[in-house]
Amino acid sequence: MKATQKDFARGLPSGATACGLFFFCGPDEAGASAAAERLVAALPDAGERVELSGADLKRDPALLGDEARSTSLFGGTRHIWVRASGEEAHDALQFLIETAEAGAGAAAPVIVVGTAATDKSRTAKLLEKRKDALVAMFHPPDLQNVTAAVRAMADTAGLRLGGDLAERIARAAGLDVRLAQSEVTKLALYCDADPQSPKPVNAEDHAAIGAATEDDGFAPLVNAVLGGETGRIGGEVRRMRELGLNPVGVALALERRAAQLAQIAAKIGSRGKIAALGPGEKMQLGIFFREERSMTQQFERWTQPATRGSRETRLDRLIPRLTRLHRTLLANSQAAELLLAQELAEIARYASRRS
Secondary structure, three states, X not given: OEXXXXXXXXXXXXXXXXXXXXXXXXOOHHHHHHHHHHHHHHOOOOOEEEEEEHHHHHHOOHHHHXXXXXXXXXXXXXXXEEEEEOOOOHHHHHHHHHHHHOOOOOOOOEEEEEEOOOOOOHHHHHHOXXXXXXXXXXXXXXXHHHHHHHHHHHHHHOEEEOOOHHHHHHHHOOOOHHHHHHHHHXXXXXXXXXXXXXXXXXXXXXXXXXXXXXXXXXXXXXXHHHOOOHHHHHHHHHHHHHHOOOHHHHHHHHHHHHHHHHHHHHHXXXXXXXXXXXXXXXXXXXXXXXXXXXXXXXXXXXXXXXOOOOOOEHHHHHHHHHHHXXXXXXXXXXXXXXXXXXXXXXXXXXXXXXX
């Protein structure tokens, strides 16, 4: 079956939790990931999460079936979470389907978040007509949609947002629904709110816990790290602390830029040139004039082979690393700034190396 972004804006599509294979794709990686998280939360018995990367499955397509048909250490249920780029998960999903049809047995739910893939990809075509699979594509959000999503999050958390606060949260999160959810969760904790005891919230409450906007601080830091400008990292980290930038927000900004670079690579190839794109194509890919020089430099660095003679690019390694960083920061909030600073320096050093 196939669902749209609007279906998920209203909740979960009818019959979604009865499926066993899920493919969330499109240029809005944040929206796809958020929808996948909501789906997992709605599964009758999601159990343990087993995380795999698309690169792992590309190297060993049988790995997905092995993990999906295994039980957890204590015999409980599990679900498989795959973060892939492009068509990395296609062969593994095809192998999983073929072995199931040959009588290999039931498998745990498999959720694939496909960066730089669309609903026209081979992976989407493989799944979209199956009754046991769901394909959904997510486009870059606009302010109105994210504002509506923030209001829905607030209602669920027991918050009554006054004035234009939902829009302010959406803007402060850079239209990233995951960061917006983080802000709403923090507000609920700050105001001691829950659905059974709703609390009114105003702009002063948000100012006390709010994240800075991307324009305020994320973009220069992202450009320094992914551009391999190691000499700027120390100053950017100090500025991050002075502005009180949310470490998870910085990680999300890096993820968004990496996903954007992967989308460009899917469009023009790793050896393509951004300068050769027309104005309309650049706009569709989110390449705007003031950022074009930085993005061109980053694209050229991160589409180089990861190692001499390798078909894997540096970008193929960066995306899962940023995903792990995001999880680490969420799990270690007290040490998040230090962990982030160390990882930013490592990524910048890697970006600065010549191929």
